[in-house]
Amino acid sequence: MIFLLLSLFLPILARFQPTCSFIEVPIWVSLRLNSTIGRFEWELPYLEDTIILHELQYATPSSQWCNSLSIGMINWNNPTAIISDFLIDSYWTSYTTIYTGVFRSAWIQLLEGMIYKFRVRSQSLHCGYSGWSEIKYLSTPKNLTAYIEVQGTSYYNPLDTYIKLNGTILYKGSFTGFILSVINRCSLQQVFQEIYDTYSNNTQADMLAEKIRSYDSNHIIIIASSYAWEPYFNKNLAHALTELGGYLTLPFTKPIPIIPIYKTEEETVIGHPYAFIGIPGQRYITGQNFEVLRNSTNYFNYDDTIHNAIPTARIRVNLVFDTYRQFYMLENNHRIFRMNKV
Ligand SMILES: *[C@@H]1O[C@H](CO)[C@@H](O)[C@H](O)[C@H]1NC(C)=O
Ligand SMILES: *[C@@H]1O[C@H](CO)[C@@H](O)[C@H](O)[C@H]1NC(C)=O
Ligand SMILES: *[C@@H]1O[C@H](CO)[C@@H](O)[C@H](O)[C@H]1NC(C)=O
Ligand SMILES: *[C@@H]1O[C@H](CO)[C@@H](O)[C@H](O)[C@H]1NC(C)=O
Numbered sequence: 001m002i003f004l005l006l007s008l009f010l011p012i013l014a015r016f017q018p019t020c021s022f023i024e025v026p027i028w029v030s031l032r033l034n035s036t037i038g039r040f041e042w043e044l045p046y047l048e049d050t051i052i053l054h055e056l057q058y059a060t061p062s063s064q065w066c067n068s069l070s071i072g073m074i075n076w077n078n079p080t081a082i083i084s085d086f087l088i089d090s091y092w093t094s095y096t097t098i099y100t101g102v103f104r105s106a107w108i109q110l111l112e113g114m115i116y117k118f119r120v121r122s123q124s125l126h127c128g129y130s131g132w133s134e135i136k137y138l139s140t141p142k143n144l145t146a147y148i149e150v151q152g153t154s155y156y157n158p159l160d161t162y163i164k165l166n167g168t169i170l171y172k173g174s175f176t177g178f179i180l181s182v183i184n185r186c187s188l189q190q191v192f193q194e195i196y197d198t199y200s201n202n203t204q205a206d207m208l209a210e211k212i213r214s215y216d217s218n219h220i221i222i223i224a225s226s227y228a229w230e231p232y233f234n235k236n237l238a239h240a241l242t243e244l245g246g247y248l249t250l251p252f253t254k255p256i257p258i259i260p261i262y263k264t265e266e267e268t269v270i271g272h273p274y275a276f277i278g279i280p281g282q283r284y285i286t287g288q289n290f291e292v293l294r295n296s297t298n299y300f301n302y303d304d305t306i307h308n309a310i311p312t313a314r315i316r317v318n319l320v321f322d323t324y325r326q327f328y329m330l331e332n333n334h335r336i337f338r339m340n341k342v
């Protein structure tokens, strides 16, 4: 009986008191960027109810982001593709609300050189909260002029071997063998530096090879020579370098005194200035590795008239900031991927 009465009266009551059974999720109309100010607009599908507020949230990369190997990788066949690993929640901070209000739009001041993800939801009087909208990504531009400069020297060279990051000297001096310096691509912090004496110690080439191989594509590898490095240079180290995209030292894998084919008998085979900058895992990518190997500056090439002009192996490369992945790339002038909007 009661049931029957209710079913008779409810439709009549409903006419006077709006009810809501369902609120759809907001739909993005536009996300636009003017320098670092974002403008966000969304709309709600038809709703016969009073909107109380809209809530806009964002999240930014977490500290895990820089350590994720997959984020350092770019699919060069489709560089604007979002690799699904980017979307893993643990790479992002939790959401923060940046706007609540009745308007279906908001202007938000953002940080430069940052990537954000955004979502929005709405709340109506009788329906409560809608679900969250589709997630949208947006990255803001940043003007950066970072660079790496490296100089490898050799035999009879009056100049120092050095490594500079953005003008800051990471190393300057002389030694025998190679110096290895490693920089994190996300923070630009130096994470390792060591000298390997492949001139006089027969275990150091293997140690250097092993060290090089221990770094992933989140790092920039820098190598430079001083005095001479050839006597205990070996295949293992040459292959570690080729894995990075450095091929010029391969002729030196023959143990001394076997002379590389382009050398003549009377020349010694030591004293080649060498420098390398590269990113592990990107050896096939044009412009993500740079290598200089110069002719020997040994006794037989020595000439007083060029005393102050003995060649060094010098590389200077600009770094560009990929705001989408929060990584630095080596600038290569043609395939650099810069994304403002996703
Ligand atoms: C971008 O912002 C600047 C300063 O806030 C303003 O003067 C300019 O008109 C804006 N440009 C566009 C296209 O909205
Ligand atoms: C970057 O530099 C250019 C030219 O100096 C300037 O017009 C632009 O507003 C700068 N962008 C940022 C994000 O600082
Ligand atoms: C590198 O140095 C330039 C010029 O001194 C500076 O504008 C830039 O912010 C520096 N970049 C980094 C990443 O330190
Ligand atoms: C060669 O290098 C190894 C490893 O660093 C070291 O233990 C050894 O003492 C070195 N040998 C010489 C002769 O310096």
Ligand SMILES: *[C@@H]1O[C@H](CO)[C@@H](O)[C@H](O)[C@H]1NC(C)=O
Pocket (backbone or CB within 6 Å): 295, 296, 300, 301
């Ligand atoms: C390297 O040195 C040798 C011997 O002095 C010389 O004949 C040759 O031309 C040099 N090669 C280059 C590329 O300078």
